[in-house]
Amino acid sequence: xxxxxxxxxxxxxxxxxxxxxxxxxxxxxxxxxxxxxxxxxxxxxxxxxxxxxxxxxxxxxxxxxxxxxxxxxxxxxxxxxxxxxxxxxxxxxxxxxxxxxxxxxxxxxxxxxxxxxxxxxxxxxxxxxxxxxxxxxxxxxxxxxxxxxxxxxxxxxxxxxxxxxxxxxxxxxxxxxxxxxxxxxxxxxxxxxxxxxxxxxxxxxxxxxxxxxxxxxxxxxxxxxxxxxxxxxxxxxxxxxxxxxxxxxxxxxxxxxxxxxxxxxxxxxxxxxxxxxxxxxxxxxxxxxxxxxxxxxxxxxxxxxxxxxxxxxxxxxxxxxxxxxxxxxxxxxxxxxxxxxxxxxxxxxxxxxxxxxxxxxxxxxxxxxxxxxxxxxxxxxxxxxxxxxxxxxxxxxxxxxxxxxxxxxxxxxxxxxxxxxxxxxxxxxxxx
Amino acid sequence: xxxxxxxxxxxxxxxxxxxxxxxxxxxxxxxxxxxxxxxxxxxxxxxxxxxxxxxxxxxxxxxxxxxxxxxxxxxxxxxxxxxxxxxxxxxxxxxxxxxxxxxxxxxxxxxxxxxxxxxxxxxxxxxxxxxxxxxxxxxxxxxxxxxxxxxxxxxxxxxxxxxxxxxxxxxxxxxxxxxxxxxxxxxxxxxxxxxxxxxxxxxxxxxxxxxxxxxx
Numbered sequence: 001x002x003x004x005x006x007x008x009x010x011x012x013x014x015x016x017x018x019x020x021x022x023x024x025x026x027x028x029x030x031x032x033x034x035x036x037x038x039x040x041x042x043x044x045x046x047x048x049x050x051x052x053x054x055x056x057x058x059x060x061x062x063x064x065x066x067x068x069x070x071x072x073x074x075x076x077x078x079x080x081x082x083x084x085x086x087x088x089x090x091x092x093x094x095x096x097x098x099x100x101x102x103x104x105x106x107x108x109x110x111x112x113x114x115x116x117x118x119x120x121x122x123x124x125x126x127x128x129x130x131x132x133x134x135x136x137x138x139x140x141x142x143x144x145x146x147x148x149x150x151x152x153x154x155x156x157x158x159x160x161x162x163x164x165x166x167x168x169x170x171x172x173x174x175x176x177x178x179x180x181x182x183x184x185x186x187x188x189x190x191x192x193x194x195x196x197x198x199x200x201x202x203x204x205x206x207x208x209x210x211x212x213x214x215x216x217x218x219x220x221x222x223x224x225x226x227x228x229x230x231x232x233x234x235x236x237x238x239x240x241x242x243x244x245x246x247x248x249x250x251x252x253x254x255x256x257x258x259x260x261x262x263x264x265x266x267x268x269x270x271x272x273x274x275x276x277x278x279x280x281x282x283x284x285x286x287x288x289x290x291x292x293x294x295x296x297x298x299x300x301x302x303x304x305x306x307x308x309x310x311x312x313x314x315x316x317x318x319x320x321x322x323x324x325x326x327x328x329x330x331x332x333x334x335x336x337x338x339x340x341x342x343x344x345x346x347x348x349x350x351x352x353x354x355x356x357x358x359x360x361x362x363x364x365x366x367x368x369x370x371x372x373x374x375x376x377x378x379x380x381x382x383x384x385x386x387x388x389x390x391x392x393x394x395x396x397x398x399x400x401x402x403x404x405x406x407x408x409x410x411x412x413x414x415x416x417x418x419x420x421x422x423x424x425x426x427x428x429x430x431x432x
Numbered sequence: 433x434x435x436x437x438x439x440x441x442x443x444x445x446x447x448x449x450x451x452x453x454x455x456x457x458x459x460x461x462x463x464x465x466x467x468x469x470x471x472x473x474x475x476x477x478x479x480x481x482x483x484x485x486x487x488x489x490x491x492x493x494x495x496x497x498x499x500x501x502x503x504x505x506x507x508x509x510x511x512x513x514x515x516x517x518x519x520x521x522x523x524x525x526x527x528x529x530x531x532x533x534x535x536x537x538x539x540x541x542x543x544x545x546x547x548x549x550x551x552x553x554x555x556x557x558x559x560x561x562x563x564x565x566x567x568x569x570x571x572x573x574x575x576x577x578x579x580x581x582x583x584x585x586x587x588x589x590x591x592x593x594x595x596x597x598x599x600x601x602x603x604x605x606x607x608x609x610x611x612x613x614x615x616x617x618x619x620x621x622x623x624x625x626x627x628x629x630x631x632x633x634x635x636x637x638x639x640x641x642x643x644x645x646x647x648x
Binding site for chain 2: 076085086087088089090091093094098119125126127128129130132133136162163164165166167168169170181182183184185186187202243244245246247251252253287317319321325330333334337340341343
């Protein structure tokens with residue numbers, strides 16, 4: 001099965017994170033081309049033509065996002081990279097920043113130039129201290145080499161870059177909460193409109209992009225639109241890093257073209273189900289995307305294909321569960337996560353996630369009843385589309401999809417007065 | 433420990449990194465923890481003074497984020513991921529056994545002040561599951577036994593080498609890094625090349641177990 005190492009192609013080189021390795025492998029050539037041979041609008045046009053879609057979960061067209069930034073408005077413009085990786089199952093940006101931090105920095109130089117930004121930020125998840133050290137060193141190298149700072153490539157273009165570390169809050173991955181956090185406030189989402197492109201950081205036009213999105217940009221500028229679009233599908237072009245974890249033989253980061261099937265990725269590339277087990281459920285894009293089952297293995301992993309199967313590509317984080325997994329327990333654990341991470345700003349999410357934990361807990365303990373399933377679905381219905389941001393919507397995904405595909409298992413919990421799975425299955429980790 | 437003029441000077445250095453002063457608040461709270469081991473009342477006062485905010489405004493921010501500790505944190509913060517990918521491979525069992533072993537629960541500190549214990553949400557290392565972090569440095573592919581051996585070594589005064597990342601330092605030292613006052617030097621020569629830590633097939637880094645900062 002074809003892996004397509006593009007963003008990951010330097011990961012196996014000797015000390016790929018150093019500027020020497022990076023420069024010896026086409027590093028900063030795309031930034032030089034963009035700044036010396038292209039106008040900002042041409043860069044935006046190229047990214048638009050490439051069809052690049054955001055890699056942080058929503059899949060919004062990147063070039064369009066950049067084009068929303070007003071031109072000639074006289075205000076400072078900002079680029080903020082969302083490096084607050086934390087969607088359960090997602091672990092692609094961290095190794096990208098550890099192995100190839102300069103690809104992120106080069107992408108930031110190009111993107112900042114395109115949108116007229118002279119001060120860019122990386123909002124790094126606080127817990128990722130090792131990635132923080134790596135980025136700090138790379139930023140220092142880039143300044144010393146003249147890729148950051150004043151008069152880059154002798155063009156008169158200036159760019160400052162600040163690394164900002166968070167302090168532990170999943171919600172700060174939501175772009176407006178991230179901006180509030182970067183401004184020194186509690187990380188709570190903002191009402192939109194106005195969108196960040198009009199009033200973002202410090203109420204100025206701002207682009208917020210995921211790490212992988214920005215790291216794709218030098219490859220597009222360097223390799224060209226046609227080459228980029230030769231991978232993936234018409235509406236979801238390009239390669240994508242998939243994080244595969246859970247009950248598979250070979251968990252890891254796999255870069256394949258968008259449109260690869262889940263069967264190829266899980267059963268072939270990741271080595272199939274751990275210990276020869278049987279697949280029960282999997283998430284296509286992190287815990288906030290509805291889980292799918294073995295029935296959906298032929299789903300193509302692109303934005304359209306996963307949507308057609310009733311879920312979302314999200315962050316392309318495939319969490320694989322075998323038959324030993326209790327879906328009620330899975331829903332409980334994930335709902336505890338959402339309840340902990342709910343910022344408390346809006347009632348449906350704050351109260352809904354709290355009460356769903358109580359209901360799932362009693363179901364899992366075998367003291368629930370039939371009405372609990374109805375109440376869970378009612379509660380989800382009152383959260384989805386009624387919460388302030390996507391965190392609330394995401395919190396409903398495991399529960400609604402869990403009941404849709406595994407209702408019998410929910411029923412068995414209260415009919416049998418306990419977990420039907422725990423009785424005859426030992427978690428894999430407990431055996432080793 | 434009273435905060436010093438050096439703390440104030442560093443706080444002002446942080447302010448200089450940003451177009452607007454208030455953006456300095458998050459790193460400044462990390463700076464407070466690097467001196468005090470938690471967000472102390474005095475530290476809240478210092479942030480308020482430097483940024484021209486009220487203590488209530490600073491407190492509202494400090495209490496929002498998980499990494500800011502309201503009580504003195506032990507020298508070593510041991511976090512066990514119990515989110516889905518780690519749970520599937522035994523994260524909850526590790527948490528339960530460490531809890532019994534240490535005799536403290538979530539967000540509690542051992543009597544000798546060495547270890548503060550907590551369960552953590554997804555730490556973005558799902559392909560290395562189950563993971564435990566100590567002062568946010570990763571120890572990959574843990575079992576209840578390896579995790580117990582890890583905390584026992586720490587309690588004996590040793591500093592076991594993380595699977596990835598630099599040498600293990602104290603909570604206060606890592607908080608200084610989080611405030612932007614870390615070593616900041618480029619990767620040290622001699623750290624293991626990633627190529628030896630990565631598997632040959634190019635992009636699958638699933639079973640990486642690099643040593644030193646060279647690993648993933």
